Structures are given as C-alpha cells and as structure tokens.
Amino acid sequence: xxxxxxxxxxxxxxxxxxxxxxxxxxxxxxxxxxxxxxxxxxxxxxxxxxxxxxxxxxxxxxxxxxxxxxxxxxxxxxxxxxxxxxxxxxxxxxxxxxxxxxxxxxxxxxxxxxxxxxxxxxxxxxxxxxxxxxxxxxxxxxxxxxxxxxxxxxxxxxxxxxxxxxxxxxxxxxxxxxxxxxxxxxxxxxxxxxxxxxxxxxxxxxxxxxxxxxxxxxxxxxxxxxxxxxxxxxxxxxxxxxxxxxxxxxxxxxxxxxxxxxxxxxxxxxxxxxxxxxxxxxxxxxxxxxxxxxxxxxxxxxxxxxxxxxxxxxx
Numbered sequence: 001x002x003x004x005x006x007x008x009x010x011x012x013x014x015x016x017x018x019x020x021x022x023x024x025x026x027x028x029x030x031x032x033x034x035x036x037x038x039x040x041x042x043x044x045x046x047x048x049x050x051x052x053x054x055x056x057x058x059x060x061x062x063x064x065x066x067x068x069x070x071x072x073x074x075x076x077x078x079x080x081x082x083x084x085x086x087x088x089x090x091x092x093x094x095x096x097x098x099x100x101x102x103x104x105x106x107x108x109x110x111x112x113x114x115x116x117x118x119x120x121x122x123x124x125x126x127x128x129x130x131x132x133x134x135x136x137x138x139x140x141x142x143x144x145x146x147x148x149x150x151x152x153x154x155x156x157x158x159x160x161x162x163x164x165x166x167x168x169x170x171x172x173x174x175x176x177x178x179x180x181x182x183x184x185x186x187x188x189x190x191x192x193x194x195x196x197x198x199x200x201x202x203x204x205x206x207x208x209x210x211x212x213x214x215x216x217x218x219x220x221x222x223x224x225x226x227x228x229x230x231x232x233x234x235x236x237x238x239x240x241x242x243x244x245x246x247x248x249x250x251x252x253x254x255x256x257x258x259x260x261x262x263x264x265x266x267x268x269x270x271x272x273x274x275x276x277x278x279x280x281x282x283x284x285x286x287x288x289x290x291x292x293x294x295x296x297x298x299x300x301x302x303x304x305x306x307x308x309x310x311x312x313x314x315x
Contacts, residue, residue, distance in 0.1 A: 026284045047137035048200055057263050058111065058136070063088035063298055065289040067313040068268060072119045073284035074126065076276030081119025081126075082315055083288050085266060086298070087198060088112055092133055097144045097161050102301075109136045110143065111195050117216075124152035130216055134195035138203060141166075142192035145217035158225075164188070166212075168225055177222070187227035190214045190245065190254070197243065197256065198264050204243055206232050213247060220272070223250065236260050240267060251283070265293065 059182035068083040091100040098109045110133040117128040132145040144157040156175030161167040165183040172178055189213040194196045196204060205211070210227045218225055233244045241260045252273040261266045271286040291314040299310060 017270060036170065045139040047139050048203075049118050050136060053262050054136075054199075058087075058089045058294070061250040061297060062295045064263075064293060065248065065298060066293040066315065067265065067315055068288040069291055069314075070117060070119060071287045072117060072126075073271075073273065073275040073286045075123050076280060076282060076284070078284060078286070079119040079121060079126075081117060082291075083115065083117045084313070084315070085194075087115075087195075089136065091213070092143060094143060097133075101138055108143065110134055111136050111199060114196050115194070118273065121151070126151045128216060130191060130214070132189075132191045132195055134192050134199070136199060137153070138196065138200045141186060141191055142195070145191040145215065147219060148149075149216070149219060156219055158219060160189070160191075160212075170219075170225070172219075174222070180225070184226065187212050190217075193243065193245075193256065197266065201234075201241065201243070201258070201264055204234055206234055211245065211247075213250065213252070217250075217273070266290070285290075 010036060018109045020254075042077070058307050064085075064087045066085045068085070070081040070083045071078045071123045072081055075078075089109060089111055092098070092110040092112075093100045093104075094106070094108050113130075113134075115130050115132075117126070119126050127150045128148070128149045130145065132142050134142045141162050143162045144160065147157070149156045156170065156172040156174075156177075157170070158170040166186050167183050168180065170177065170180040188209055190211055192214050193204065209230050209232050211225070211230045211232075212225075212227045215225075217223070228247050228249055231246045231248075235242055235244075240259050241256055241264075242255050242257050244253065244255045250273070253271070254268040257267045257269060260269065268287065272283060275280040275284045276282055292312060294309070296309070298309075
C-alpha cells in the first residue's frame with residue numbers, strides 16, 4: 001500500500017504557512033488602519049495662555065462697542081459717515097462654522113468682530129458689514145470671515161471658511177462676479193489682524209508677508225481674491241501703536257492705531273488707495289477716529305427705551 005504520510009505532511013505544512021502569513025497580513029492591515037493619517041499626526045500650534053486681565057475683560061458677559069467718525073473714499077470723493085466695531089467672545093463650532101448654542105468640549109472660544117460702515121454716495125446709502133471669528137488662543141487663522149455690502153445698485157455677499165484649505169464663496173450682481181466658489185492656500189488674513197491686535201499684538205506678522213487683503217477692499221475695488229505680497233511694520237509712540245500694511249501691487253496702505261497697553265483698543269485707522277474710475281482714479285485717504293466705547297450686553301437692549309444708548313455712542 002502506498003504511504004499517505006508525505007502527502008499529509010505536505011498538506012499540513014501548506015496550511016500552516018497560509019495561516020501564519022495570512023494572519024500576519026491581516027494584522028498588518030489592522031495596524032495600518034489604526035495609525036493616524038499624516039494630517040492627524042501634524043502637531044497643533046501651541047495655544048497661547050490666556051491672562052487674567054483678558055478673562056476679566058472679555059468674559060464678563062458684555063460686548064465692547066466702539067463708534068468712529070468715518071471719512072470713506074468712494075467714487076473719487078471722501079464721504080462722511082460712521083463706523084462701529086463690536087467685539088465679543090463666544091463659543092464657536094469649528095465643523096459647522098457657526099456660533100454654538102450649547103456648551104461642548106469641542107467648542108472653540110473665539111473673539112468675534114462685527115464691523116460696520118455707513119455712508120452716503122449722493123442720493124443713495126452704503127451699508128457694509130464684516131464678521132470675523134478668531135480663536136482666543138491665537139494658534140491658527142480666523143475660522144471664518146464674511147462680508148455683506150448693500151446699496152441701491154444691489155448687494156453682494158462673500159465668505160471665507162478655514163477648513164483643510166481656505167474655502168471662498170461669493171455672490172454679486174456684477175457681471176463676471178455673479179457666483180464664485182473656490183479654494184486657495186492659507187495665508188495671513190487682513191480681516192483677522194483687527195482681532196489679533198486685541199489678543200496678541202506682539203505676534204502680528206511683520207516684514208515681507210503674503211496676505212489676503214480685506215474682503216471689503218477686494219470687493220469694492222473689484223480685485224482678484226488672492227494673497228498679495230505686502231510689507232508690514234509696527235511702531236509705538238506716546239502710548240499708541242501703529243500697525244502698517246503696504247500692498248505695492250494694489251497701491252494701497254493701511255495703518256491701524258491702537259493703545260499700546262491692554263486691552264489694545266482700536267483708536268482709529270488710515271487707509272490710502274486709488275478711488276474713482278480708470279484714468280480719473282486718484283489716491284485718497286480714508287480715516288476713522290474714535291468717538292466713544294461702551295461695554296454692555298447690547299443684545300438685551302433692544303427696546304425703544306434703549307435708543308438713548310445710541311446717543312451716547314454719537315450715532
């Protein structure tokens with residue numbers, strides 16, 4: 001009778017090898033799945049410690065409202081108007097990119113700035129508002145910034161969201177600008193400078209920088225939405241610090257004046273750029289000077305009896 005031992009031994013060894021190497025391959029697959037992706041492995045920027053002064057001032061349950069006398073360049077002339085800056089801290093949902101209604105460990109504490117401008121161009125009014133949500137830990141770019149402009153010719157809306165890339169969308173009544181939706185590489189945002197000043201002015205970018213100008217300027221001047229080369233400087237004198245940004249390609253200079261000591265209040269600003277159409281455009285200087293600051297929970301002051309508070313702001 002022919003022996004079956006060699007056949008049995010060969011079969012047994014084969015099965016053993018399949019089991020050993022098969023299990024090893026499966027284990028490798030499971031291990032790979034458990035490893036974090038390259039994106040997840042990248043370390044987060046360190047959170048800037050929050051001082052007691054900051055907590056006491058910004059987490060008091062009130063907003064800071066400051067009014068300004070405005071002279072705004074538009075259509076080759078300076079227009080009288082007013083501007084208001086409303087700063088307030090609030091919890092923010094990074095994924096949905098909206099204010100959080102409930103307490104959650106994943107909420108991001110942001111310093112929000114709502115900035116408004118109102119002025120007349122002849123018979124019709126202009127109303128401009130921008131919103132910026134900047135982390136109080138000063139460890140990343142603004143999570144979101146948006147802009148709306150209303151005037152009798154029409155209105156426009158723009159929004160930039162900070163996700164894996166900057167996501168930009170815009171709607172406008174102008175030909176060639178009607179609907180835009182695209183992504184771009186991250187860079188410093190001029191819109192976030194106004195909140196960064198209030199948190200950590202010592203960390204403002206200086207020297208040769210790449211910066212995305214304010215959504216307001218880009219929209220009103222119909223410039224391409226992108227990062228531009230700029231030079232930034234900071235200097236202090238007599239208790240006032242000035243942060244300056246110069247954009248050679250745009251022929252524009254912006255100077256923001258704020259107190260050198262906490263809470264680094266915005267005292268005013270100066271903006272130089274060409275205003276007007278074509279060859280008739282000329283360089284004009286827009287200015288804003290502080291009128292009054294109030295610390296108050298304005299969202300609770302919406303009755304007719306609260307109208308007097310506008311008088312105290314000079315509005």
